[in-house]
Amino acid sequence: MDYDKLTGAMRRKGFRLTSARTQVCLVLCEADGYLGAYEIYNSLKARGVNVGVASVYRALSLLCEMNLVQQEEFGAGGEKFRLAQNTHTHQLICSGCGAATEFGECSMHNLARSLENSSGFKIHAHWLRFFGLCPNCQNKPAN
Numbered sequence: 277m278d279y280d281k282l283t284g285a286m287r288r289k290g291f292r293l294t295s296a297r298t299q300v301c302l303v304l305c306e307a308d309g310y311l312g313a314y315e316i317y318n319s320l321k322a323r324g325v326n327v328g329v330a331s332v333y334r335a336l337s338l339l340c341e342m343n344l345v346q347q348e349e350f351g352a353g354g355e356k357f358r359l360a361q362n363t364h365t366h367q368l369i370c371s372g373c374g375a376a377t378e379f380g381e382c383s384m385h386n387l388a389r390s391l392e393n394s395s396g397f398k399i400h401a402h403w404l405r406f407f408g409l410c411p412n413c414q415n416k417p418a419n
């Protein structure tokens with residue numbers, strides 16, 4: 277997923293490429309991981325781009341609806357966004373600092389197959405996250 281693909285997909289669906297939409301796409305393309313809406317807003321402000329927080333949110337929700345961007349809930353870190361990935365991963369999320377670690381090895385597929393057999397469902401997705409404390413937070417003295 278890159279900037280041209282994102283803006284191309286919006287244009288094909290008939291969405292205008294407003295400054296908020298294109299700028300949010302740019303920031304997400306440059307980011308290497310998840311960003312919160314306010315992080316995107318601040319990084320735009322730092323570049324002198326005049327886009328309101330509400331517009332950033334609207335652009336993000338449009339991109340999520342189009343499955344171009346993924347949204348994740350990060351416990352203490354709130355909800356964050358990143359470009360949709362082709363690879364299937366799961367996350368370990370620290371409830372202390374909000375840090376997320378991804379692991380790509382998914383062992384749920386056998387379970388999904390057996391659920392399909394027993395329920396008659398055709399399963400096309402699943403969602404799995406682990407919450408806990410990262411090594412850093414475990415070593416922090418409790419206060």
Ligand SMILES: [Zn+2]
Nearest residue numbers: 370373410413
């Ligand atoms: Zn932590």
Ligand SMILES: [Zn+2]
Nearest residue numbers: 364382383384
């Ligand atoms: Zn999985």
